[in-house]
Amino acid sequence: MHNPKEIDCTCALGIPFKYDRIRELGVPYLNQRWRAYCSRKFNKVLVEMGDRLKDSGILHVDSIKAILTGGCYVDKPGQHGKGNACDFDGFLTGDDEVVLYKAGVNLEVEGYRIRSMSRKLASRIACAISLHAGVVLTEHYNSLHEDHIHFDISRGEKWLNGGSRSQNLVVQAALKYWHDNTVQIDGIVGKQTRKAMKEFLGDSSAGTWNITDTRWKAFLEKVAAG
Numbered sequence: 001m002h003n004p005k006e007i008d009c010t011c012a013l014g015i016p017f018k019y020d021r022i023r024e025l026g027v028p029y030l031n032q033r034w035r036a037y038c039s040r041k042f043n044k045v046l047v048e049m050g051d052r053l054k055d056s057g058i059l060h061v062d063s064i065k066a067i068l069t070g071g072c073y074v075d076k077p078g079q080h081g082k083g084n085a086c087d088f089d090g091f092l093t094g095d096d097e098v099v100l101y102k103a104g105v106n107l108e109v110e111g112y113r114i115r116s117m118s119r120k121l122a123s124r125i126a127c128a129i130s131l132h133a134g135v136v137l138t139e140h141y142n143s144l145h146e147d148h149i150h151f152d153i154s155r156g157e158k159w160l161n162g163g164s165r166s167q168n169l170v171v172q173a174a175l176k177y178w179h180d181n182t183v184q185i186d187g188i189v190g191k192q193t194r195k196a197m198k199e200f201l202g203d204s205s206a207g208t209w210n211i212t213d214t215r216w217k218a219f220l221e222k223v224a225a226g
């Protein structure tokens with residue numbers, strides 16, 4: 001059994017994590033001593049994910065001061081308890097603007113402007129994360145995840161046969177926001193999802209077209225690139 005707190009991963013993504021779950025304050029928690037910890041294996045995933053987020057232009061090192069999180073290792077059952085999970089809540093910009101994953105927020109608290117990120121950006125981030133973590137749970141998965149993206153490595157980052165419900169939801173949300181507004185986000189891949197994905201990939205091949213692991217990864221990369 002590995003130690004779930006092997007590594008201090010506060011800066012693993014290249015921009016420091018900041019804990020922001022003290023909701024009554026409304027603003028990011030200002031305890032400078034707060035640190036994120038995770039397993040060695042998960043830390044490696046975070047470092048690679050951070051490179052992708054920076055290379056794809058999602059994380060701007062100059063303008064983003066912190067990544068808001070509920071933490072990685074958390075003393076509870078499941079993947080957090082193993083140090084193999086993380087919750088992404090949003091960003092804190094250099095202008096003290098809080099940009100949340102949660103939709104429909106627009107307010108000002110103690111000098112911080114707090115707003116939601118666009119759904120386009122939210123789905124772009126979910127796609128980038130999906131290239132590194134096999135389980136990615138978003139606002140479409142259930143109401144517990146309406147204010148954060150949970151990701152963990154309990155499953156490999158492979159397209160499961162037919163897609164898992166959470167994978168399908170990430171794909172459909174990206175299609176809706178990046179390609180065709182009429183795509184239903186229902187977690188079930190059918191004709192409409194396949195057709196939209198094929199179009200988005202610019203694939204004109206004839207015959208039966210199914211989502212494969214290679215096509216899924218190409219799709220995630222294209223959305224992540226913006």
Ligand SMILES: [Zn+2]
Pocket residue numbers: 080085086087150151
């Ligand atoms: Zn979580």
